Amino acid sequence: MDKAILIGCGLIGGSMMRDLKSHFPEITICGRDRSSENLQLATELGIIDREVEEADFADADLVVVSIPVDASTTVVRELLDQIGENTLIMDVGSTKEHICTAVSNHSKRHQFLAAHPIAGTEFSGPQAALKDLFKNKTMIVCEVEKTAHRFQDRARELFDILRVRVRYMTPQSHDRHIAFVSHLSHISSFMLGKTVIQEEQVERDIFDLAGSGFESTVRLAKSSPAMWTPIFALNKKHVLDSLDGYIENLSRFRESVKNDDYKTIFQEMEQTNRIKEILEGISNGK
Structure with a gap:
């Protein structure tokens, strides 16, 4: 070239x-x-x-x-x-x-x-x-x-x-899949950061307690709003679908905590642990 x-x-x-x-x-x-x-x-x-x-x-x-x-x-x-x-x-x-x-x-x-x-x-x-x-x-x-x-x-x-x-x-498959694995990740990170910032206004020491887990989870909240707002707008349908599933899972988790149903919480976290195998397979090109 x-x-x-x-x-x-x-x-x-x-x-x-x-x-x-x-x-x-x-x-x-x-x-x-x-x-x-x-x-x-x-x-x-x-x-x-x-x-x-x-x-x-x-x-x-x-x-x-x-x-x-x-x-x-x-x-x-x-x-x-x-x-x-x-x-x-x-x-x-x-x-x-x-x-x-x-x-x-x-x-x-x-x-x-x-x-x-x-x-x-x-x-x-x-x-x-x-x-x-x-x-x-x-x-x-x-x-x-x-x-x-x-x-x-x-x-x-x-x-x-x-x-x-x-x-x-296909463009349609791309937009649907990317809404779950990328767009939802950014939304989660932005909203986690927002929630913690709101609490920090009341409790000034909260960021002193933030470790690497919080830092890695909220990392994407540093991304450009000028880039991401149009993405959410143009992929609205699939973003809403991904949010519906995510909010449903959060609501179930909240109910389990509310009802002291820690057996269900353990089981769901244990089932989700298989994400490690999936990600390892991707990184190894499988």
Whole structure:
């Protein structure tokens, strides 16, 4: 690859560009960000070489769109109008049905790939970008059959550089599954943090008692509200489904405590312990 363009100079896109630059030292990476501060920082950190110019879209090999999901539909459609015939556009947002629907009838739909890397941290901005962030992680790709083979090959080249495992799903399946394993996790973390902050207003010593368990559970509450609020909005149906199941389990737990039914609590926790085996299997590639 000779030229890549990054739209949104944050954690995910910035980390991709770090790996791409490591593999192709001579590549030119241009960037755009709604924050001039982020754009300048991305340049200073070597994530991008310079700000993108309109002429760059005509001969870019790759455009990665890594912005809040509520903005991505409009931006991707506009970029499809601008790019040359040899450019691949890849969106990496964590909701997929809306973006696939938005571009479904575009004349350059075959130059678009809907992807979602299952990787990240609770931090945001260019300074959060990490080399090898995606190593041994999963990259979900949706509607790959609608992307022309030559652009699929280019995406696979990028995925090999990132060292990800690729899994193919429909946009609908992706959005439902990710609501449970990712979106619900963030909601739980945000609401746990909110609950403890409310209590801390009364009891000033509460954070002195917070150990590693609390820290790891509430870690995701440090994530960007600007990124996550649109995700919850666009995946509303599946987020509500995941919340219904979670709230039902919390209500049952509360009733068990209220009724001194600790046998049930023990049994449910023991059954849930099998999550260890599931996660170990995933980490071992099973």
